[in-house]
Amino acid sequence: MSDRAEAPPAILLRDLSRTFQGRGSPFRALDGVSLAVAPGEIFGIVGRSGAGKSTLLRCVNLLERPDTGTVSVLGEDITGLDEGALRRARRGIGMVFQHFNLLSARTVAGNIAFPLEIAGMGRAEREARVAELLPLVGLENRRDSYPAQLSGGQKQRVGIARALASRPRVLLCDEATSALDPETTGEILALLRDIRDRLDLTVLLITHEMAVVKAVCDRVAVMEAGRVIEQGRVFDVFTRPAHPTTRRFVAEVIGHVVPPGTVARLPAPNPGEERRLLQVLFAGPSSTRAVVSEASRRFGLDLNIVSGRIDAIGAEPYGLMALAAYGPPAAIAEATAWMQSLGLDVSDIAGEDPA
Numbered sequence: 542m543s544d545r546a547e548a549p550p551a552i553l554l555r556d557l558s559r560t561f562q563g564r565g566s567p568f569r570a571l572d573g574v575s576l577a578v579a580p581g582e583i584f585g586i587v588g589r590s591g592a593g594k595s596t597l598l599r600c601v602n603l604l605e606r607p608d609t610g611t612v613s614v615l616g617e618d619i620t621g622l623d624e625g626a627l628r629r630a631r632r633g634i635g636m637v638f639q640h641f642n643l644l645s646a647r648t649v650a651g652n653i654a655f656p657l658e659i660a661g662m663g664r665a666e667r668e669a670r671v672a673e674l675l676p677l678v679g680l681e682n683r684r685d686s687y688p689a690q691l692s693g694g695q696k697q698r699v700g701i702a703r704a705l706a707s708r709p710r711v712l713l714c715d716e717a718t719s720a721l722d723p724e725t726t727g728e729i730l731a732l733l734r735d736i737r738d739r740l741d742l743t744v745l746l747i748t749h750e751m752a753v754v755k756a757v758c759d760r761v762a763v764m765e766a767g768r769v770i771e772q773g774r775v776f777d778v779f780t781r782p783a784h785p786t787t788r789r790f791v792a793e794v795i796g797h798v799v800p801p802g803t804v805a806r807l808p809a810p811n812p813g814e815e816r817r818l819l820q821v822l823f824a825g826p827s828s829t830r831a832v833v834s835e836a837s838r839r840f841g842l843d844l845n846i847v848s849g850r851i852d853a854i855g856a857e858p859y860g861l862m863a864l865a866a867y868g869p870p871a872a873i874a875e876a877t878a879w880m881q882s883l884g885l886d887v888s889d890i891a892g893e894d895p896a
């Protein structure tokens with residue numbers, strides 16, 4: 542992914558701001574957002590309701606006009622284009638919607654062909670394109686079904702095929718799985734990954750679910766109150782969230798590093814000694830157990846494993862452990878430095894108790 546991150550961006554948003562004039566005071570939905578999405582990435586934007594995600598996504602194809610800032614897609618600044626040029630540029634940007642937005646009186650084939658019809662493509666060519674798209678989204682047996690005869694997941698497959706009809710290089714997904722059950726969500730996310738790989742698409746998706754980010758994204762930006770408060774590789778954001786809001790999001794999916802109420806239950810240190818709560822992170826399949834017992838022996842400490850988990854993000858396994866270390870302050874500092882020298886990421890959990 543690092544190669545991709547170094548390539549020129551497929552989507553480049555510079556300093557976007559957008560204020561809505563409500564009935565009360567003006568509301569700043571976007572407040573100086575800058576983002577660069579590399580070609581071939583699946584980039585997630587996550588945030589609570591009202592954070593500005595939809596507004597940001599709609600700025601990428603200029604369904605929403607930013608008050609300030611520029612939007613470049615595939616190297617072209619589209620903010621200055623006239624209507625005709627913008628219409629052409631939009632054909633290179635597909636969009637998938639939460640509620641599918643299918644035409645109920647049209648069949649699956651008719652829905653997929655719809656944007657091609659609008660673009661003036663002839664019937665034979667349209668049919669050939671639909672015949673290519675149906676197997677790509679796993680709907681080859683549903684060509685003549687109507688939306689009412691389809692499950693939610695199948696409807697979203699139609700939505701994805703329709704978005705791909707004009708061979709876009711960039712796909713925008715607006716809460717594409719939020720109306721689906723968890724199993725179907727997994728299938729649709731797997732489909733997004735599959736088409737990204739096969740068609741070498743760039744995907745920008747917005748979601749309020751960190752589980753979606755964990756399942757499918759390469760990088761993520763976290764939004765709050767119209768701003769990006771944190772962004773990075775999904776692995777890094779999940780294992781080392783910096784902003785308190787991100788920590789809460791991450792905890793929703795992978796739980797708290799320190800279970801609520803833990804700190805209150807820990808014994809106090811002996812006089813002259815200290816108690817430090819440490820988070821130990823390791824990437825890869827190695828175990829920290831031997832490290833803990835060796836650190837305990839080497840430095841004469843009591844090391845109490847408060848919690849631990851092993852998980853994987855994408856293909857990258859990681860382990861996260863909370864340790865309560867008891868002993869002389871200097872010995873704890875030495876043990877911490879020793880674990881760091883072994884490649885473990887050790888940081889203080891600064892007395893934080895999520896209870």
Ligand SMILES: Nc1ncnc2c1ncn2[C@@H]1O[C@H](COP(=O)(O)OP(=O)(O)OP(=O)(O)O)[C@@H](O)[C@H]1O
Binds near residue numbers: 562563569594749
């Ligand atoms: N056309 C509009 N007119 C007035 N206010 C708007 C308009 N569009 C969005 N807003 C406001 O801007 C804020 C951000 O909305 P936006 O839809 O971008 O957030 P979001 O993070 O996508 O949340 P949600 O998931 O609820 O849509 C909200 O408070 C919303 O009410």
